[in-house]
Amino acid sequence: MGKKILLEHDHVPGIQGYEVYRNCGGYASVEKAIKTMSAEAMVEEVKKSGLRGRGGAGFPTGMKWSFLAKPEGVPRYLVCNADESEPGTFKDRYLMSRIPHILVEGMITSSFALGVNTAFIYIRGEYFYIVRILENAIKEAYANGWLGKNILGSGYDLDLYVQVGAGAYICGEETALLESLEGKRGNPRIKPPFPAIAGLYGCPTVVNNVETIASVPYIINNGGDDYAKIGIGRSAGTKLISASGHINKPGVYEIEMGITVEDFIYSEEYCGGIKNGKKLKAVVAGGSSVPVLPADKIINLPSGEKRLMTYESLSEGGFAGGTMLGSGGFIVMDETTSIVENLFTFARFYHHESCGQCSPCREGTSWMEKILHKIMDGHGTLADIDLLWEIQSKIEGNTICPLGDAAAWPVASAIRHFRHEFEAYVTNPNAVNKVRHYENMNA
Amino acid sequence: MAKVTIDGRTIEVPDGTTILQAARMIGPEVAPPTMCYYSKLKTSGGYCRTCLVEVTKGSEKDPRPMPKLVASCRTTVMDGMEVGNNTSPKVTEARKGVVEFLLLNHPLDCPICDQAGECHLQDLSYEHGSSKTRTDFERRTYDKIDIGEKIQLHMTRCVLCYRCVKVANQITDGRVHGVMNRGDHSEISTYVEQAIDNDFSGNMIDVCPVGALTDKTFRFKSRVWFTKPVTAHRNCEKCSGKVNLWYKGEEVLRVTGRKDQWGEVEEFICNTCRFDKKQTSDWTIEGPTVVNRHSVISANHYEVLAKPNEFKLNEVKPLPLKEGEKS
Amino acid sequence: MEVKFNEEALAVAHKIIARYPEGKQKSALIPLLHLAQAEFNGWLSPETMAYVGSLLKIQAVEVYEVASFYSMFNLKPVGKCLIEVCRTSSCWLRGANEIIEHIEKKLGIKDGETTQDGMFSLKTVECLGSCGTAPMMMIGAQFHENLTYEKVDTILDSCKSEDKRKTYFDEVTVKDY
Ligand SMILES: Cc1cc2nc3c(=O)[nH]c(=O)nc-3n(C[C@H](O)[C@H](O)[C@H](O)COP(=O)(O)O)c2cc1C
Ligand code: SF4
Ligand code: FES
Ligand code: FES
Numbered sequence: 039m040g041k042k043i044l045l046e047h048d049h050v051p052g053i054q055g056y057e058v059y060r061n062c063g064g065y066a067s068v069e070k071a072i073k074t075m076s077a078e079a080m081v082e083e084v085k086k087s088g089l090r091g092r093g094g095a096g097f098p099t100g101m102k103w104s105f106l107a108k109p110e111g112v113p114r115y116l117v118c119n120a121d122e123s124e125p126g127t128f129k130d131r132y133l134m135s136r137i138p139h140i141l142v143e144g145m146i147t148s149s150f151a152l153g154v155n156t157a158f159i160y161i162r163g164e165y166f167y168i169v170r171i172l173e174n175a176i177k178e179a180y181a182n183g184w185l186g187k188n189i190l191g192s193g194y195d196l197d198l199y200v201q202v203g204a205g206a207y208i209c210g211e212e213t214a215l216l217e218s219l220e221g222k223r224g225n226p227r228i229k230p231p232f233p234a235i236a237g238l239y240g241c242p243t244v245v246n247n248v249e250t251i252a253s254v255p256y257i258i259n260n261g262g263d264d265y266a267k268i269g270i271g272r273s274a275g276t277k278l279i280s281a282s283g284h285i286n287k288p289g290v291y292e293i294e295m296g297i298t299v300e301d302f303i304y305s306e307e308y309c310g311g312i313k314n315g316k317k318l319k320a321v322v323a324g325g326s327s328v329p330v331l332p333a334d335k336i337i338n339l340p341s342g343e344k345r346l347m348t349y350e351s352l353s354e355g356g357f358a359g360g361t362m363l364g365s366g367g368f369i370v371m372d373e374t375t376s377i378v379e380n381l382f383t384f385a386r387f388y389h390h391e392s393c394g395q396c397s398p399c400r401e402g403t404s405w406m407e408k409i410l411h412k413i414m415d416g417h418g419t420l421a422d423i424d425l426l427w428e429i430q431s432k433i434e435g436n437t438i439c440p441l442g443d444a445a446a447w448p449v450a451s452a453i454r455h456f457r458h459e460f461e462a463y464v465t466n467p468n469a470v471n472k473v474r475h476y477e478n479m480n481a
Numbered sequence: 482m483a484k485v486t487i488d489g490r491t492i493e494v495p496d497g498t499t500i501l502q503a504a505r506m507i508g509p510e511v512a513p514p515t516m517c518y519y520s521k522l523k524t525s526g527g528y529c530r531t532c533l534v535e536v537t538k539g540s541e542k543d544p545r546p547m548p549k550l551v552a553s554c555r556t557t558v559m560d561g562m563e564v565g566n567n568t569s570p571k572v573t574e575a576r577k578g579v580v581e582f583l584l585l586n587h588p589l590d591c592p593i594c595d596q597a598g599e600c601h602l603q604d605l606s607y608e609h610g611s612s613k614t615r616t617d618f619e620r621r622t623y624d625k626i627d628i629g630e631k632i633q634l635h636m637t638r639c640v641l642c643y644r645c646v647k648v649a650n651q652i653t654d655g656r657v658h659g660v661m662n663r664g665d666h667s668e669i670s671t672y673v674e675q676a677i678d679n680d681f682s683g684n685m686i687d688v689c690p691v692g693a694l695t696d697k698t699f700r701f702k703s704r705v706w707f708t709k710p711v712t713a714h715r716n717c718e719k720c721s722g723k724v725n726l727w728y729k730g731e732e733v734l735r736v737t738g739r740k741d742q743w744g745e746v747e748e749f750i751c752n753t754c755r756f757d758k759k760q761t762s763d764w765t766i767e768g769p770t771v772v773n774r775h776s777v778i779s780a781n782h783y784e785v786l787a788k789p790n791e792f793k794l795n796e797v798k799p800l801p802l803k804e805g806e807k808s
Numbered sequence: 809m810e811v812k813f814n815e816e817a818l819a820v821a822h823k824i825i826a827r828y829p830e831g832k833q834k835s836a837l838i839p840l841l842h843l844a845q846a847e848f849n850g851w852l853s854p855e856t857m858a859y860v861g862s863l864l865k866i867q868a869v870e871v872y873e874v875a876s877f878y879s880m881f882n883l884k885p886v887g888k889c890l891i892e893v894c895r896t897s898s899c900w901l902r903g904a905n906e907i908i909e910h911i912e913k914k915l916g917i918k919d920g921e922t923t924q925d926g927m928f929s930l931k932t933v934e935c936l937g938s939c940g941t942a943p944m945m946m947i948g949a950q951f952h953e954n955l956t957y958e959k960v961d962t963i964l965d966s967c968k969s970e971d972k973r974k975t976y977f978d979e980v981t982v983k984d985y
Binding site for chain 2: 206223224228389390391392394395396397398400401402403404405408425428431433435436437438
Binding site: 655656658659660661662663671672 | 867868869
């Protein structure tokens with residue numbers, strides 16, 4: 039069993055409520071921080087911990103915090119990104135619904151470190167039932183003196199609110215999230231300026247993922263050095279992995295970074311192998327945006343060694359031969375899966391979710407979906423496959439926000455590794471075996 | 482001050498200048514094309530991506546190249562920066578892509594479009610596009626609608642530059658139209674039927690780079706290249722009164738703001754000047770207007786689809802090349 | 809019919825508005841639109857949107873722009889029971905297409921349609937964060953996961969007489985603090 043930090047008390051009955059959470063050592067980090075630590079020392083600990091943003095980009099959290107501008111007389115904000123909409127990702131939902139207080143505690147501790155007096159948790163609208171869970175937890179935290187005015191008699195004030203979105207993946211992009219929080223369309227902002235300088239209401243703002251924030255209490259309680267020892271090298275700590283698709287045990291797993299991908303897929307502790315004893319075909323390892331890899335390439339590194347569940351190992355081989363840890367949305371596909379059809383669901387997703395501000399993403403995502411549809415319908419040509427390749431290459435890198443890249447990468451990797459499947463749809467569409475996954479799964 | 486080199490030509494500009502502005506100061510041969518940026522509108526630019534350039538050297542202090550192409554209209558120069566525009570193969574490729582994206586759903590109705598001859602998208606595709614379209618899907622279409630008595634919106638042609646929204650926000654006293662929906666369903670609309678009616682709304686027509694917003698009082702009266710522009714002014718309480726009158730014979734068919742070499746109006750004008758003053762006697766005539774950038778109009782050769790001639794205008798002299806520097 | 813929140817909803821609206829700093833009341837727009845949608849039959853008419861705009865002292869067009877951006881806001885009337893089925897990768901891999909087919913057949917409607925009696929509307933949606941318990945659907949604010957044909961039948965049968973449009977804000981939590 040690997041070390042558990044976030045889900046350590048997941049099995050404890052009643053952990054959703056304040057009393058049980060407190061009895062399990064909850065809110066100790068707030069006490070320690072407010073009573074014994076300076077804000078600077080806290081940021082230093084987070085830096086030492088090597089914690090990297092768990093929202094997808096993996097940016098070092100301590101460094102992000104140290105960039106926060108602190109002009110006199112201007113409020114600062116901390117915003118937790120609970121928009122979780124990347125297909126294949128459901129870890130934040132799991133954590134918030136099971137142990138809401140760990141996020142509330144993390145928000146308080148982090149806010150104190152950043153000198154923030156108003157903080158928001160921006161949660162996707164579809165997670166409405168979790169809004170209630172979080173608001174209950176927040177109410178309990180107020181009632182017990184962890185939030186509000188003069189926390190622990192220190193003179194430190196903090197208000198924490200839950201803000202609900204309304205169905206837009208793009209609001210997970212941090213500047214789109216801030217726009218949405220300001221009551222606007224979720225159009226990403228053109229950067230610079232970055233949120234650390236001008237974020238919410240034009241004030242300095244830190245945006246962090248749920249899992250990132252929830253990792254802070256452990257770091258404050260145990261010290262950055264202790265956290266840095268967990269995991270391997272620059273992949274410090276534990277990571278929540280959302281496992282889905284054709285596996286025996288879909289669900290959220292907290293892993294210590296550094297276990298092998300093979301172990302993660304096949305061991306009983308995690309995914310428990312491929313459902314119905316089928317063979318593994320491909321994996322999307324970090325949410326829909328990251329490159330898909332065929333079985334041999336996800337299990338083994340180019341060197342022949344086993345690939346590990348770390349930021350570095352998953353991206354080894356670069357774009358042509360590797361992928362990314364991303365948000366940890368681990369989608370497993372068995373041998374019956376059509377890569378073309380799976381890609382179609384992604385292409386439709388990005389088309390649906392493009393905000394429409396910039397022309398390559400607005401037009402390109404819709405064009406790619408249409409071409410894929412045409413190919414799936416048996417009307418595609420070999421030229422369409424090349425065209426698809428070219429469209430993705432013209433989107434990538436040329437857009438305002440990374441959604442364009444996120445839409446391009448799955449297309450590029452699917453064609454790169456599975457070109458023969460596209461060709462099969464084009465050259466002999468009648469021979470393509472259309473699988474009904476429901477029947478397969480419920481056989 | 483910052484020294485910046487664009488396509489091998491160096492110029493010194495005040496800090497905070499964008500790459501695009503610096504390039505325009507050097508001259509049209511190095512200026513990236515623009516579809517959404519408009520120097521007279523705050524926060525414009527960034528959307529269309531036609532002005533992407535390659536920054537091959539970040540600055541004197543940090544010479545690393547920028548990892549991605551950047552929108553020159555929204556990126557400020559740094560001292561020592563080196564930028565590739567027309568000389569960068571990456572830019573040429575990316576721009577071809579952008580043009581194709583912009584044309585993907587654009588109707589090929591130039592022959593019946595009022596904007597033909599002064600359409601920035603037409604210019605852009607001459608200069609940076611490839612001749613062939615590769616889509617065989619049906620184009621997105623919308624019905625034409627009247628937004629008020631004087632302006633028609635033909636959404637099918639819109640490239641979502643956001644300029645008209647910014648005009649409404651920044652120079653009129655109340656915006657009633659905006660961008661609805663999202664992604665490729667985005668559209669400029671009032672949502673509920675509503676007239677856009679205030680003293681400066683006509684400027685939306687002038688800033689529209691394509692034929693999506695057109696002057697209903699001019700529609701179908703004549704092709705642009707059969708009209709002659711004349712520079713004129715009048716005393717107006719609401720605006721500068723500085724305009725172009727577009728004549729066909731003795732008749733004023735249309736009044737617009739005066740456009741500069743980049744196709745931007747020099748000053749916004751009011752609706753009274755634009756829509757209600759169509760007699761020569763309303764105006765003091767200054768003389769014929771020199772049309773420089775949109776030379777399709779003066780060259781009168783729209784039908785043969787030839788590439789328009791560019792005028793070389795160098796308002797700001799670029800610094801002389803240093804020894805050993807490539808031009 | 810004049811569009812106006814009842815006293816209780818109005819009180820909630822004012823509580824939400826009060827969360828934001830002076831002059832930043834527009835931040836309340838999305839929460840208020842959720843509230844309005846729950847209060848006024850599960851969709852946002854132009855009048856409803858204009859009313860929300862008036863509460864926040866913003867132009868109606870600003871409300872239209874925002875409401876039309878977010879997929880959870882219905883700009884047309886919907887059935888009493890809006891069924892939203894996810895069809896993205898992880899759900900598709902575990903049979904979402906077949907589940908959608910099953911619902912379409914059972915209710916005699918296609919994606920985007922409403923049954924004649926105004927009871928059910930079907931909407932396919934993108935990943936709702938239930939990929940590990942796929943296939944899934946959302947009705948009102950409730951997730952239904954690990955769906956099978958039988959489970960779908962039971963759930964839809966139990967919905968028959970209920971108006972789920974209000975569940976979204978029926979237990980408005982903000983009034984507590
Ligand atoms: C299109 C897009 C969607 C994103 N969605 C999410 C999301 O749902 N949750 C999240 O935490 N970060 C998301 N991100 C990343 C955020 O922009 C941001 O990097 C992150 O919230 C920072 O937090 P972290 O440093 O703690 O990871 C998304 C980014 C993009 C470009
Ligand atoms: S890349 Fe797509 S989502 Fe991002 S700003 Fe451009 S259009 Fe919007
Ligand atoms: S002109 Fe710069 S992005 Fe449009
Ligand atoms: S793919 Fe259906 S909930 Fe994620």
